[in-house]
Amino acid sequence: MSNNFKYLIFDFDGTLADTEFIHLEAYKRIYRRFDLPKFTQAELVKIKSSKIKDLITEYKIGPVKLLKIAQALNQETASLITQANFYPEIKKILLQLKKDHVLGILSSNQLSTIESFFNQQNLPLASLFTFWHCEKEIFAKDRALKALMKKHKIPRQEVLYFGDQVRDVEACQRAGVAVAAVTWGFANEELLAGAQANFLLNRPNEILDLLS
Numbered sequence: 001m002s003n004n005f006k007y008l009i010f011d012f013d014g015t016l017a018d019t020e021f022i023h024l025e026a027y028k029r030i031y032r033r034f035d036l037p038k039f040t041q042a043e044l045v046k047i048k049s050s051k052i053k054d055l056i057t058e059y060k061i062g063p064v065k066l067l068k069i070a071q072a073l074n075q076e077t078a079s080l081i082t083q084a085n086f087y088p089e090i091k092k093i094l095l096q097l098k099k100d101h102v103l104g105i106l107s108s109n110q111l112s113t114i115e116s117f118f119n120q121q122n123l124p125l126a127s128l129f130t131f132w133h134c135e136k137e138i139f140a141k142d143r144a145l146k147a148l149m150k151k152h153k154i155p156r157q158e159v160l161y162f163g164d165q166v167r168d169v170e171a172c173q174r175a176g177v178a179v180a181a182v183t184w185g186f187a188n189e190e191l192l193a194g195a196q197a198n199f200l201l202n203r204p205n206e207i208l209d210l211l212s
Contacts, residue, residue: 003210005160005178008097009148012107012114014164014185016094019077019084026076034069067137073166078113082120087184089204091121094128096208105132106144106161140170149177161200162207169195180210 013019031038036059056066097103105125107114111134118125126130131152135144149156159177163169164185169192174180181187181197184204193200199210 005101005211006158007102007104007154007160008105008211009106009145009159011161011163011165011168011185012105012109012117013077013180014187015162016086016090016105017084017117018087019081020186022077022080022084023073025080029076029193030069031071033072034065036069049116058161071136074108074110074113078110078116081117084117086121087204091123093204094123095209097211098128101211103129104148105129106141106148107132107134108136108141112210117141122208141168145171145175145177149175160211162201164192166191166195169197172197180207 002110161172161179180199181192182201
């Protein structure tokens, strides 16, 4: 596969921003509301890296309830985002990539949360990214990718998406977009390798190596 990607689209949580501990705290705030188990951090990371259909089956949570849980988590995460930071080297890497690529964000987090994060990093969203989209429907990232490409007239063969979860890989496969799975986020290397991403990255600096 050619590495001549012009358009680089990034997930936010677990790919650019280290928000694992924030998600755990957010979960502690909402689990009783939805009659959910009190998971440990390791268990919650495993859940966030699982396939959505597996979560629905194992925990007997319907799609509507799962969407409500995701929305509640996003709301709580927003109040905690000031405690988060970039993964090591990510800020420098984004600034380097901006010179030769068109950057975008596609996330299931709230836009206001993402904007707050970048503002506190003294890096306004528009200073780095040409486009961004926050998809409320957690099952629809593939459709959101297709809509972004159509809106901005982007050839899919020139797109590379960076994500940290199996569901990111699956969404890109359905959208016909190349995907680089990163192992420093919520899912471990074994899970991501099994999902058969086009590229598997273990350290942020490997992003530059891949695109050089």
